[in-house]
Amino acid sequence: MVKKMSVKTQVKHILLESSGEYFSGAALARTLGVSRNAVWKAIQELEKQGFPVESKKSVGYRMVQAADLLTEEDIRKYLHTKYLGNILIVKEIMDSTNDYCRNLLQQGTIRGTVVVSNEQVAGRGRQGKRFYSPGGCGLYFSVIVNQDFQLQDASVLTACAAVATSRAIDKLYHTHTQIKWVNDVYLNGKKICGILTEGELSLESVTMSYAIVGIGINVRNTEETMPQGLRSTVSSIEEEVSDCHVQRCALLAAILYEMEQLISEMTERRFLAEYRQRSCLIGKRVEWVETNGTVKKVAVMDITDDCALVTQDTFGNVETHYGGTIGKILED
Ligand code: BTN
DSSP: OOOOOOHHHHHHHHHHHTTTOOBOHHHHHHHHTSOHHHHHHHHHHHHHTTOOEEEETTTEEEESSOTTOOOHHHHHHHOOOSSTTSSEEEEEEESOHHHHHHHHHHTTOOTTOEEEEEEESSOBOGGGOBOOOOTTTEEEEEEEEOSOEETTHHHHHHHHHHHHHHHHHHHHHOOOOEEETTTEEEETTEEEEEEEEEEEEETTTTEEEEEEEEEEEESSOOTTTSOGGGTTTBOOHHHHSTTOOOOHHHHHHHHHHHHHHHHHTGGGTTTHHHHHHHBSSTTOEEEEEOTTSOEEEEEEEEEOTTOOEEEEETTOOEEEESSOEEEEEOOO
């Protein structure tokens, strides 16, 4: 069932998304189908939480400062990394930050380059799926990690990025996010982030000379901006955390900070204990979707040091999966 947004949250979205435009109390009440008193109460609460709402007699309300803009200057204010983000490219709109990075690499870009876009019109997910990336609603970015990776390190790098994202979100918003193998971050049982790691394989040495880690986080997708088919499984930070106003610049900087730490210890696999502990699958029965589409019920036993998933089917057969898809998590 889709959770209904409070009047306060709806008023907040309208004011944030209309960049400083005034709305009368009557217009807000009409749009939301509530009383003017309910709108007034919502405004009071937003003010109490520190939202810069300005009221003008006989005109209405507006959010004074343009909220949560993504700018290089603001990101740098929060950034405490050694090299991740030294080159930082911030755009209003692009096809896909992963594709942008791939083009940059043809020009020999330095490791640690981060590309972030307010909106993606061709955001890509795993398995050729589209990643829905509306403007102002999410944090969509890619990080170029150039070092000689072994092929199996690609999923370890993705796992590092998932732990970094999960950790940063928990620290900033006091949440308990979990990781659904291998690359999705979940909050309250719903997906709030997906990760797509891509690289170029040198067939001679079976190494990847670079990897592009693309991370897409739903920050404030609302029921209106979310495609209908996704509403029951996908959510956003602001929808799940009450009274939370995400500053995307701060969130990006926090994730890059955690990522830099985790990548530096990646070969020792020290992050794995945290990865396993954040897993929402270990110890659960799930549907495993085979590449031919058949579904079987398995129990998830463990995640290996290479981030492969170990499952056991109902006949006791144990299998190790390096790729594939989890369907539903089954009730115990
Ligand atoms: C998934 O959920 O299947 C992975 C989604 C990855 C989305 C991010 S958004 C930034 C980067 N650019 C893309 O086109 N995709 C990744």
